[in-house]
Amino acid sequence: MPPSDPLGTPGRRAFHHQPVLLREVMELLAPASGQLILDGTLGGGGHSEAMLRAGARVVGLDQDEEALAHAMQRLREFGDQFCAMHGNFRDFPRILSESGVGPVDAILLDLGVSSYQLDEPTRGFSFQKDGPLDARMNPRVGVSAADLVNTASAEELERIFREYGEEPRAHRYAQAVVKERNQQPIHTTLRLASIIEKCAGHSGGKRHPATRVFQALRMAVNDEMGALADVLRMAPKYLKPGGRLAIITFHSLEDRLVKQTLRHFSQPLLDRPEWPEPRPNPDFQLRLLTRRSIAPSEEEVRHNPRSRSARLRGAERLTSHVPY
Numbered sequence: 001m002p003p004s005d006p007l008g009t010p011g012r013r014a015f016h017h018q019p020v021l022l023r024e025v026m027e028l029l030a031p032a033s034g035q036l037i038l039d040g041t042l043g044g045g046g047h048s049e050a051m052l053r054a055g056a057r058v059v060g061l062d063q064d065e066e067a068l069a070h071a072m073q074r075l076r077e078f079g080d081q082f083c084a085m086h087g088n089f090r091d092f093p094r095i096l097s098e099s100g101v102g103p104v105d106a107i108l109l110d111l112g113v114s115s116y117q118l119d120e121p122t123r124g125f126s127f128q129k130d131g132p133l134d135a136r137m138n139p140r141v142g143v144s145a146a147d148l149v150n151t152a153s154a155e156e157l158e159r160i161f162r163e164y165g166e167e168p169r170a171h172r173y174a175q176a177v178v179k180e181r182n183q184q185p186i187h188t189t190l191r192l193a194s195i196i197e198k199c200a201g202h203s204g205g206k207r208h209p210a211t212r213v214f215q216a217l218r219m220a221v222n223d224e225m226g227a228l229a230d231v232l233r234m235a236p237k238y239l240k241p242g243g244r245l246a247i248i249t250f251h252s253l254e255d256r257l258v259k260q261t262l263r264h265f266s267q268p269l270l271d272r273p274e275w276p277e278p279r280p281n282p283d284f285q286l287r288l289l290t291r292r293s294i295a296p297s298e299e300e301v302r303h304n305p306r307s308r309s310a311r312l313r314g315a316e317r318l319t320s321h322v323p324y
């Protein structure tokens with residue numbers, strides 16, 4: 001039996017998630033009394049709690065209502081130093097302005113899903129236990145993984161498996177899924193996992209053959225790359241001068257997008273081969289705080305193996321425009 005949920009939902013696992021790169025995030029953002037911080041991925045509230053203990057006020061956003069309920073419970077001792085809001089971080093300007101919140105001193109994004117989401121079978125993110133094939137962080141919106149698996153074309157499934165899962169057998173797996181769904185629609189996590197396993201021809205090895213497929217479906221149904229592109233485009237404008245942005249990614253595609261976007265915002269001049277000379281960059285408003293991404297220490301990976309692919313990048317809003 002899983003331990004009972006602190007909110008009392010029968011049969012649910014207790015919420016659990018260990019914040020990754022916590023020390024590094026605290027060093028980068030240096031939260032302090034008098035500051036207002038947006039935690040765009042509240043999750044279990046681990047990063048938020050550390051920032052609240054350092055004296056900052058925190059607005060925590062999550063699109064998962066279960067995460068939100070847990071974090072509100074966990075952080076209730078902080079009273080009105082903490083405020084939780086439901087929504088997608090790609091909508092944060094509207095969500096903040098509806099609550100009368102203006103520019104902030106820091107924004108934290110710790111992307112992906114929490115350990116709770118991954119481990120709770122009813123959420124349909126993983127195939128360790130059987131559950132509905134869902135994988136939405138906000139089950140009230142969008143299409144589920146089952147909808148996608150049962151209706152997308154073989155080409156679309158192949159693209160998703162290849163692009164988001166970096167799955168070398170994307171073509172084969174997409175064909176197998178289409179063949180099986182024609183016999184009977186695929187509604188559960190274990191059925192999909194066994195289709196992939198059968199097609200892969202083995203279940204041994206370090207990783208289950210369906211691991212990348214499940215990751216890919218999760219990224220697709222939650223439009224994770226689209227949401228990240230949106231939030232990155234808007235975040236610098238909502239930082240006070242000198243305000244800081246910290247982003248933790250878990251996937252090379254995400255890290256590349258973060259790296260390229262932060263680099264773009266931190267270049268005073270833009271140059272293209274067809275231009276006679278470099279031109280001022282109208283988006284120039286950040287200074288990079290991390291030339292290279294920061295990875296977790298060996299010790300952290302040993303204690304929390306799920307942190308192994310985490311990468312942290314940060315930038316600071318310029319206090320004034322530097323003359324070109």
Ligand SMILES: C[S@@+](CC[C@H](N)C(=O)[O-])C[C@H]1O[C@@H](n2cnc3c(N)ncnc32)[C@H](O)[C@@H]1O
Nearest residue numbers: 019041043044045046047062063064088089110
């Ligand atoms: C890795 S967990 C964050 C863990 C948190 N930092 C902690 O210390 O407990 C990511 C959380 O962000 C949420 N999330 C992911 N993408 C989101 C988005 N686009 N908008 C809002 N919340 C999102 C997920 O629901 C999940 O709860």
